[in-house]
Amino acid sequence: MPELPEVAGLSAFLDTRLRGAILTKIQIVSFAVLKTADPPYSALEGREITGVQRMGKFIVLDAGGIQLAFHLAKAGWLRYTESPSPAVLRPGKGYIAARLEFMKAAADVAGAPGGPRHDLHVGIDLTEAGTRKSLAVHVVRDPQDVPGIATLGPDPLSASFDLATFAGILAASPQQIKGLLRNQGVIAGIGNAYSDEILHAARISPFALSKTLDENTVRVLYESIHSVLGAAVAEAVGKAPNELKDAKRSTMRVHGRTGQPCPVCGTTIREVSFADRALQYCPGCQTNGKILADRRTSRFVK
Template identity: 55%
Template structure:
């Protein structure tokens, strides 16, 4: 799933390619992905891009007085193409969900370039919105603090965690608390902070909160910096190669050499290092425990 670093990199990549370009045609290929109908997607045609920003995991493309907002879900992605096919796409069973064809920028730039929004797999969670104000998107309106915002720090983090009786792994993934962190980077942050994913947020000491806050900032910032300058097609591979514990069950921890363990849930799994995070004790894998009964 694209998380904050990947969406931030997408925003930076598209900013340099879309500024001043005019939308020629919009093709909503997968109707289920388009969550709004007024204004229609065709309202973007003839308008110029004037910026690309990020709100948590949401990508916000400003087009004239409108916003083209996308949440890429679990398997969505944006693919830049210098030359789109000349034939209009047809709805079908392929991964293509939305195509945006660009015209010239009024400075001799030829049309034909654009981007595709695709979604792989059978779980269709991609969501595309065309709105007048970005806060009209329900998910954006509910977002919590941005961990890379200038004003975010230990004091603000302590306020967010005060009274939280949930496990810290779930708090980090809660978009209404911190915007943009998902399953992968929460694993990475907790490993960097040397903290158990099952630890209750309200029980963290001041030193632990400070350590966790520092791990949030460094993990996300380093991931964004690793992606700087990469083509869109390389961002997913970079994310995978940069992860130290997430998705690396059975491999040695790069810090201590212990074997990375996993806890499985119904639709996801977390990975951690026992030596670095839980005092050497393996966490109970509830799904495995049920199978053994």
């Protein structure tokens, strides 16, 4: 699932490519993906894209009074092309959920000053693999009309997300810290992968209770959120969509590395189920050597 850093990379890429472009055509191939009816998605056609921004894990295209917001969910992705196919897509066929085409005035490819101008035809496909379809597209007048955006918690990279705010969130929560970091209504943008990485950097068990963390541990966790996400965003921004997945995998220290040695202490990285996902952690760095058991069976393997 794309998380805050990848979504930041995608939104920055699209803002550079699409700002000032006219959305000329939109095809909704899977109507299950479209979550709104008013305004109709066809109202986007002919409008200029004035900017692209990230809100949590949502990407929002501003089309001059109408917004197109999409969430890529677990198996969704975005494909960008400067030579979009003219084909009319058949509903229910293939992995493309929606296709958007744009025209943008661009300098002649030779780049000669004062040279001829031509329109650059570009497109993006929103795709989704697998059988569980969760990708969502919303066409709204205000991003806050999207339920998933309206209920977002604070953005962890915003200036207002200071240590005192974070400490207050933890003190008020009875959740295990892994679940809290993934809860979009508490903190926006962090998912399964980066919560694993943040907890490993902070040397905290994923099953630790949020409100029991002492002042120093809260500070270390807060700093880990910024260091892990900040480094990942710096890695993602500037890359094309087809480069982001590999960039993400290459920076992971524990997530997705079950059975491999921890790069910090050498202990074998372990995996355990958590809610609807599997998490990875280092017993040496995070649980004083204890092996966490599958929560569906017992609390610890002794």
